[in-house]
Amino acid sequence: GQQQTVISEPEELDESAVFVGKVEDLKTSKRIRTTVNDREVVIFHHLGKYHALDLRCYHAGGPLHLGEIEDINGRACIVCPWHKYKIVLETGEGLYQGVDPQDPSRSKKWFSKGKKQRTHKVTIKDGSIYVTLSDLDLRCDSDFHAKEKFNDDARPD
Numbered sequence: 001g002q003q004q005t006v007i008s009e010p011e012e013l014d015e016s017a018v019f020v021g022k023v024e025d026l027k028t029s030k031r032i033r034t035t036v037n038d039r040e041v042v043i044f045h046h047l048g049k050y051h052a053l054d055l056r057c058y059h060a061g062g063p064l065h066l067g068e069i070e071d072i073n074g075r076a077c078i079v080c081p082w083h084k085y086k087i088v089l090e091t092g093e094g095l096y097q098g099v100d101p102q103d104p105s106r107s108k109k110w111f112s113k114g115k116k117q118r119t120h121k122v123t124i125k126d127g128s129i130y131v132t133l134s135d136l137d138l139r140c141d142s143d144f145h146a147k148e149k150f151n152d153d154a155r156p157d
């Protein structure tokens with residue numbers, strides 16, 4: 001038979017993809033704060049992967065671009081600087097610590113609250129980073145604060 005050569009296509013850009021910065025710059029800064037269609041978005045470069053999320057924390061609008069990344073059970077999470085909520089970078093899940101009543105050891109474990117923070121698609125093309133907003137018709141808790149104006153230094157109680 002004939003030998004097939006598979007040539008990998010360059011990543012296609014969505015029509016609504018928005019340029020947010022250069023791969024080079026993100027490698028140094030590790031995060032980019034930007035606005036896509038009036039929505040504040042943060043892009044993280046962590047362990048070779050790119051993650052775009054709503055910048056305003058689903059809890060009370062905290063500035064996620066100022067948070068630290070923490071590993072929780074092998075999942076990279078951004079920790080909101082305001083009230084320390086943990087959000088999984090890959091999925092936008094909110095995590096909380098609790099005790100499983102079925103577990104006789106009663107030791108604290110991490111549980112998921114499900115997706116709380118909206119995540120967006122990142123495309124890399126020719127050294128540039130693009131973000132495509134996820135489907136806004138599907139509601140997500142972080143929508144509530146996505147377009148509010150905040151003072152990042154003034155943490156509410």
Ligand code: FES
Pocket residue numbers: 057058059060061062080081082083084085
């Ligand atoms: Fe993020 Fe409260 S605003 S934890």
